[in-house]
Amino acid sequence: MSKMNQMIDKIGKAFDSPVFTMISETADSLGYECYAVGGYVRDIFLCRPSCDIDVVVVGSGIRMAETLAKRLGKGACLSVFKNFGTAQVKYKGLELEFVGARRESYQRDSRKPIVEDGTLEEDQYRRDFTVNALAVCLNKERFGVLVDPFDGLADLEDRVLRTPAPSEVTFSDDPLRMMRCVRFATQLNFNIDDEAFEAIKTNAKRIEIVSMERIIDEFNKIMMARTPSIGLVLLDETGLLDEIFPELKRLQGVESRNGRGHKDNFYHTLQVVDNIAKESDNLWLRWAALLHDIAKPQCKRWDNMVGWTFHNHNFIGAKMVPGIFKRLKLPLNEKMKYVQKLVELHMRPIVLSEDKVTDSAVRRLLFEAGDDIDDLMTLCEADITSRNAERKRRFYSNFELVRQKLKDIEAKDHIRNFKLPIDGNDIMQMFGLQQGREVGELRSAVKDAILDGSIPNNREAALEYVTSLAADKGLKRVDNGKQ
Ligand code: ATP
Ligand code: MG
Numbered sequence: 001m002s003k004m005n006q007m008i009d010k011i012g013k014a015f016d017s018p019v020f021t022m023i024s025e026t027a028d029s030l031g032y033e034c035y036a037v038g039g040y041v042r043d044i045f046l047c048r049p050s051c052d053i054d055v056v057v058v059g060s061g062i063r064m065a066e067t068l069a070k071r072l073g074k075g076a077c078l079s080v081f082k083n084f085g086t087a088q089v090k091y092k093g094l095e096l097e098f099v100g101a102r103r104e105s106y107q108r109d110s111r112k113p114i115v116e117d118g119t120l121e122e123d124q125y126r127r128d129f130t131v132n133a134l135a136v137c138l139n140k141e142r143f144g145v146l147v148d149p150f151d152g153l154a155d156l157e158d159r160v161l162r163t164p165a166p167s168e169v170t171f172s173d174d175p176l177r178m179m180r181c182v183r184f185a186t187q188l189n190f191n192i193d194d195e196a197f198e199a200i201k202t203n204a205k206r207i208e209i210v211s212m213e214r215i216i217d218e219f220n221k222i223m224m225a226r227t228p229s230i231g232l233v234l235l236d237e238t239g240l241l242d243e244i245f246p247e248l249k250r251l252q253g254v255e256s257r258n259g260r261g262h263k264d265n266f267y268h269t270l271q272v273v274d275n276i277a278k279e280s281d282n283l284w285l286r287w288a289a290l291l292h293d294i295a296k297p298q299c300k301r302w303d304n305m306v307g308w309t310f311h312n313h314n315f316i317g318a319k320m321v322p323g324i325f326k327r328l329k330l331p332l333n334e335k336m337k338y339v340q341k342l343v344e345l346h347m348r349p350i351v352l353s354e355d356k357v358t359d360s361a362v363r364r365l366l367f368e369a370g371d372d373i374d375d376l377m378t379l380c381e382a383d384i385t386s387r388n389a390e391r392k393r394r395f396y397s398n399f400e401l402v403r404q405k406l407k408d409i410e411a412k413d414h415i416r417n418f419k420l421p422i423d424g425n426d427i428m429q430m431f432g433l434q435q436g437r438e439v440g441e442l443r444s445a446v447k448d449a450i451l452d453g454s455i456p457n458n459r460e461a462a463l464e465y466v467t468s469l470a471a472d473k474g475l476k477r478v479d480n481g482k483q
Contacts, residue, residue, distance in 0.1 A: 031059070033137060129164075130162045161181055187221065201238055228277055229270035244328075249326065251266040366418075422446060
């Protein structure tokens with residue numbers, strides 16, 4: 001099949017469903033020109049099937065949607081967004097967005113344009129990239145005809161992101177488009193054309209007029225791509241990273257002393273994120289990978305005996321997580337706690353594997369990681385980016401040992417969701433104590449004894465143990481042994 005025929009074939013298949021016939025008839029009956037545009041059309045050619053379809057009419061998008069919904073009958077669900085002049089019709093798993101063709105003009109301090117009715121071509125011109133500005137006519141007479149005034153199809157073939165309008169204008173008008181550009185480059189594995197790239201560099205500072213929610217939305221899409229490092233490198237090269245995420249930027253660089261350098265923690269982090277992305281679709285595990293070494297710059301010291309050290313970077317890093325999440329408008333709930341925990345514990349399995357793997361150390365790790373132990377192990381393995389094959393092999397085989405031990409001990413001692421068999425209240429009642437340091441000390445002594453394996457993990461043993469500990473401190477049971 002010739003290229004042209006292939007293209008016609010793809011369009012034919014993508015608009016085959018009866019709902020498009022209904023759209024066609026509706027538009028014709030209203031006397032509107034009507035086109036599918038944007039991501040849906042782009043993705044036809046990239047063979048990425050999608051159920052979100054943007055439709056532009058030269059007329060009222062709302063009226064079009066209302067008329068169509070009526071025609072489709074019971075199965076259709078209509079939502080109208082008067083303020084935006086758009087309307088959505090949900091039908092049989094499809095989400096159709098209708099909007100009137102528009103032309104836009106911007107003011108310097110806002111990414112919200114003044115919108116006026118426009119022609120199809122004006123509408124295509126104000127879109128972010130030529131590959132997102134392709135339109136396919138849905139009116140009966142020209143059904144399936146591709147309208148491509150800015151050569152988007154050629155750019156799709158070349159896999160390049162180019163702006164229909166001068167890039168300087170596109171990115172300055174709505175700086176969110178810079179994030180979208182990096183996001184599409186990452187998701188689609190496209191290049192950014194030189195003019196666009198330069199314009200992003202020039203306008204990077206203008207990202208400040210965009211709300212953090214929108215920025216992080218794009219950032220998370222980059223994080224969820226198959227190879228997030230593509231986007232993270234582009235954010236760095238364009239200067240956007242400096243604006244939105246300076247802590248990450250600070251990981252960059254290598255310092256040498258006496259001929260000894262440390263690794264570049266930025267590129268190491270990117271590699272860990274890519275490694276994790278191969279293993280898991282969990283956005284928050286990917287975030288843990290992104291932040292696992294975030295405190296290394298602050299914790300870097302030179303030691304004449306051992307060279308560069310980063311003591312406590314895991315603890316300091318975990319402490320930085322809430323501040324970073326807050327600024328980036330990420331959730332401050334259990335997702336954040338999970339990331340914090342993984343950042344804090346990310347050294348533990350490695351340290352464990354380098355040492356003799358004792359039951360007691362494994363129990364402690366299980367206790368602290370709880371249900372996140374598997375994710376922690378995944379993160380730790382992803383963290384091994386050494387180029388030394390022998391070193392790598394040793395790590396992996398030690399890790400196998402740790403994993404096996406984790407399994408054995410969990411089966412034996414059930415530490416994973418471990419709750420202390422006695423709590424502070426028990427201790428207060430037993431010895432007639434008020435809440436305070438003494439109670440806390442007794443409680444953690446019991447915890448340590450269980451995790452060390454010196455007493456079994458049950459209530460009877462814990463009561464006996466805490467009674468003898470208390471006796472050493474001169475405390476007597478006041479509850480007549482009722483506990
Ligand atoms: P996906 O849905 O896969 O993220 P998409 O291309 O469909 O990709 P949407 O955000 O759904 O992206 O937007 C639909 C279309 O609207 C885009 O293809 C583009 O033409 C246009 N568009 C969206 N946001 C902007 C923007 N900030 N500036 C210019 N055009 C935009
Ligand atoms: Mg879309």
